Amino acid sequence: MFKIHNRILLLLVTLLVVAGAALPFINFAPNRLVSGEPIALSQLPAHAWLVLCVAVFILACLALLPCRPLALLLTLLVGELTFIAILWAMGNTATQFSQQGSTLARSSPGSGLWLSLTLCLLLCTDAINRLTPKALWRLLLNIQIWVVPLALLLSGFFSDLSLLKEYANRQDVFDDALSRHLALLLGTLLPALLIGVPLGVLCYNRPGWQSSVFSVLNVIQTVPSVALFGLLIAPLAGLVKIFPWLGSLGVSGIGVAPALIALVLYALLPLVRGVVAGLQQVPRNIIESAEGMGMSRWQIFWQAEVPLALPVLLRSLRVVCVQTIGMTVIAALIGAGGFGAIIFQGLLSSALDLVLLGVIPVIALAVVLDAFFKLFISLLEEKQP
């Protein structure tokens, strides 16, 4: 009888069949505000479902093979081609619908399409992780999946999709939001590092301070972000009233200033934790022998403690980065801008495509930054396991 060698792949393929057969593939709506009419994969022109059937069949066969490099490469290749084929079918269908309907008509991806794209990515990532343990190779293989989709996107192949129609309508707003979002991220990380790292070093050198510093930071972390943003409005507005010159610097009760203050406060706990934990896990004996050889306190700190604590610090910086990207969305509520502004505008006007236009870049930003941190950390750790 058959032996199932790759259970994960089989599970993903089964889900892919369910997604393709039972869930709507594309939604077609006469305009952007009404909810559309779901269209299944089987109803698509050009027998697109046949392509998916072939892919599913090959992948199911591959799940029965032992996980050798060749089988895994083939899995990656088929998964990638399926990913591209689904995207192509999406773009193609949207173009055909737009030629039939009015200019107001919108076609947007349905739940089945989103799910099958995700499943394809998951099975590619799984194949990559089984193929190589090297972080650099994993990253490169993951990046190459996106080459064709990005080329299709840039060539305007998807331009009849409602998401890209929204983008075309709001290109300036989108670009502003992107630069504002990145500015908020950098504006948070720099002060957070400048405050957090010295605070962490201080906590490490004076263990007596640790509990009080951590309890303050813990309290900040438990305040819901919306509340903290709100709480800062009154004191900042008051400050500007007393010192008008603050206002000329751009400080006010709403906008960027309270957002940055709150984001920095939230970033401090994981950052200080990371610094303290990183320094604490430097083995005692290394410090003792460094002292015994006549290194000064300063030399021990820079040449032994910092490099050995760096991987742990970077790991918490990675958490802080992803957390800040997400939380910046909420900061739009107090007028800080960024992708949150687009998302809330979409939510308030029930325009799902507009929400997605804000959400997708936020996710992409978080995933890309996370991947680069991962790569950097694993390159560092290759030297010192």
Place this chain on the structure above:
Amino acid sequence: MIEFENVSKSFQGEIAVSDLSLHIKEGEFTVLIGTSGSGKSTTLKMINRLVEHDSGRIRFAGEEIRNFDAKVLRRRMGYAIQSIGLFPHWNVAQNIATVPQLLKWPKARISARIDELLDLLGLEAAQFRDRYPHQLSGGQQQRVGVARALAADPEVLLMDEPFGALDPVTRGALQQEIIRIHQLLGRTIVLVTHDIDEALTLADRIVLMDGGQVVQQGTPLELLTRPATDFVRDFFGRSELGVRLLSLCHVAERVRTEERIAGDPISETLSLREALSLFVDRQCQQLPVVNQRGEPCGVLHFSDLVQGGKDAG
């Protein structure tokens, strides 16, 4: 070289070392031995001021050690510990270069010194220079640790149970290395251990400590044959006293040079303890002996193991 004069040290009211006086001569291999908590490690760490003494005087090269800058003092002394403490993010060459770099030696001199030391410790320089500590076995790591301690040609080498974590075979090999290095370089070495056989093998002079005080000091033979108290006698083991005495003498001292017999010969550099083991193993009364060049030089009689012992005692 190093003198302790009525030195005391306590940690939070707990006495670690009390009223200790000790004179470590230049070029001597001194082993501090004792049970755990006897203050031997504290004594060692007071020499390079990792632990500061409370009262009394410690002199290094004739001068009170508090008059030195701690960093300068430590750079003049090599320091090796049981857990080695190599920097995991530096390769072997960088680890060994630590103190020479602190002393701002020129690059070429450091590089030459690294090769010299790796060679001295029996590690192929070309093969080991660029390796990281995690790529080495425990024994190789400790060899690098010793090389690092010797790097800046220190006047004193301080070692805190350096071979404690190694397996018996590697430990034996490294003990032989350190004896060879001591004979070759003539450096003053102070080593802390709780392993009696290690102390007997290595020491010119043993300092037995208990409860923060010196119980007895002297050559290994003196401590075995003329124990000052019952504690010393018990410490060196009443039942194993005989074989430990044998381990201090070599075949060459008891060989009857005028005789010759046939058979599988033993080397005259073996200790009498090893010879005893060979007598029992081969079930014989006499063993042919060869010198270091492999030429026959006499016969060792089983009975001489016992008789010679009295003269030495």
